[in-house]
Amino acid sequence: xxxxxxxxxxxxxxxxxxxxxxxxxxxxxxxxxxxxxxxxxxxxxxxxxxxxxxxxxxxxxxxxxxxxxxxxxxxxxxxxxxxxxxxxxxxxxxxxxxxxxxxxxxxxxxxxxxxxxxxxxxxxxxxxxxxxxxxxxxxxxxxxxxxxxxxxxxxxxxxxxxxxxxxxxxxxxxxxxxxxxxxxxxxxxxxxxxxxxxxxxxxxxxxxxxxxxxxxxxxxxxxxxxxxxxxxxxxxxxxxxxxxxxxxxxxxxxxxxxxxxxxxxxxxxxxxxxxxxxxxxxxxxxxxxxxxxxxxxxxxxxxxxxxxxxxxxxxxxxxxxxxxxxxxx
Ligand code: BTN
Numbered sequence: 001x002x003x004x005x006x007x008x009x010x011x012x013x014x015x016x017x018x019x020x021x022x023x024x025x026x027x028x029x030x031x032x033x034x035x036x037x038x039x040x041x042x043x044x045x046x047x048x049x050x051x052x053x054x055x056x057x058x059x060x061x062x063x064x065x066x067x068x069x070x071x072x073x074x075x076x077x078x079x080x081x082x083x084x085x086x087x088x089x090x091x092x093x094x095x096x097x098x099x100x101x102x103x104x105x106x107x108x109x110x111x112x113x114x115x116x117x118x119x120x121x122x123x124x125x126x127x128x129x130x131x132x133x134x135x136x137x138x139x140x141x142x143x144x145x146x147x148x149x150x151x152x153x154x155x156x157x158x159x160x161x162x163x164x165x166x167x168x169x170x171x172x173x174x175x176x177x178x179x180x181x182x183x184x185x186x187x188x189x190x191x192x193x194x195x196x197x198x199x200x201x202x203x204x205x206x207x208x209x210x211x212x213x214x215x216x217x218x219x220x221x222x223x224x225x226x227x228x229x230x231x232x233x234x235x236x237x238x239x240x241x242x243x244x245x246x247x248x249x250x251x252x253x254x255x256x257x258x259x260x261x262x263x264x265x266x267x268x269x270x271x272x273x274x275x276x277x278x279x280x281x282x283x284x285x286x287x288x289x290x291x292x293x294x295x296x297x298x299x300x301x302x303x304x305x306x307x308x309x310x311x312x313x314x315x316x317x318x319x320x321x322x323x324x325x326x327x328x329x
Contacts, residue, residue, distance in 0.1 A: 043128030150267025
């Protein structure tokens with residue numbers, strides 16, 4: 001039995017005994033137990049309920065390309081390049097980059113789990129199976145790298161538009177591209193992250209692989225492993241996040257429409273929305289990066305997506321790359 005099959009069997013949330021699972025799949029109970037342990041090690045909270053057997057604490061939906069397509073408006077389905085759902089990839093973004101020239105525009109890869117999920121600045125992105133979303137999308141641009149300034153901030157706005165379409169409020173943006181739940185921890189924290197990687201000619205044409213990780217369900221253990229306050233859509237929706245395939249479809253729809261808008265208007269088309277969701281505005285900030293460490297106050301972003309920081313003497317400093325934290329009084 002493959003781990004994907006086992007997770008699919010447990011997905012409805014009903015208890016299933018080791019014996020029933022073994023009979024269903026023709027493998028031994030010992031083999032089932034080994035796979036249960038393997039899924040638990042990857043972060044899936046499978047409970048053991050005595051004689052009743054194994055169960056998940058809530059139902060989950062396995063990702064399904066057919067269901068994602070069915071939830072997309074027809075014109076957007078026609079715009080898609082590939083739409084692939086994998087059980088496991090090292091990283092959806094790495095795989096899309098390896099496809100290189102063979103991948104059509106708006107090719108989308110999703111994986112139930114990533115073995116080497118990548119975050120910004122070489123950090124790891126935890127990718128337990130079945131709980132969250134890991135998605136990458138390829139978009140080519142005739143323009144060069146300079147015209148794509150602000151793209152990763154625009155993607156933040158695009159993800160928020162997808163959440164809005166799903167009726168989910170309570171998320172905002174932390175420069176450069178973190179998606180945060182607005183409440184203070186333990187309720188608030190990082191809801192998702194965005195990694196935009198460019199390749200091609202500096203003067204154009206070039207291609208962007210947009211990678212999005214969105215937390216739908218985090219367990220206490222995963223929150224601890226995250227190394228920073230983390231949050232999930234379940235918290236924002238009172239306990240039950242929307243169907244994972246619906247969330248994937250909403251993200252893909254917002255990406256296709258939003259990337260087309262960016263191609264036409266650049267970051268200028270997103271600045272008003274970014275401003276509305278900017279969680280660093282007027283906040284006391286601590287910044288650290290190549291330029292050293294300094295404090296200031298968030299004052300929005302400029303037309304290229306650089307962070308504007310008001311210094312103590314009233315001057316404005318533009319920051320292209322740094323780690324930012326909000327100073328607590
Ligand atoms: C960050 O906040 O550090 C960015 C995280 C980006 C994670 C996503 S998950 C899908 C895609 N594949 C990866 O390996 N990374 C991105």
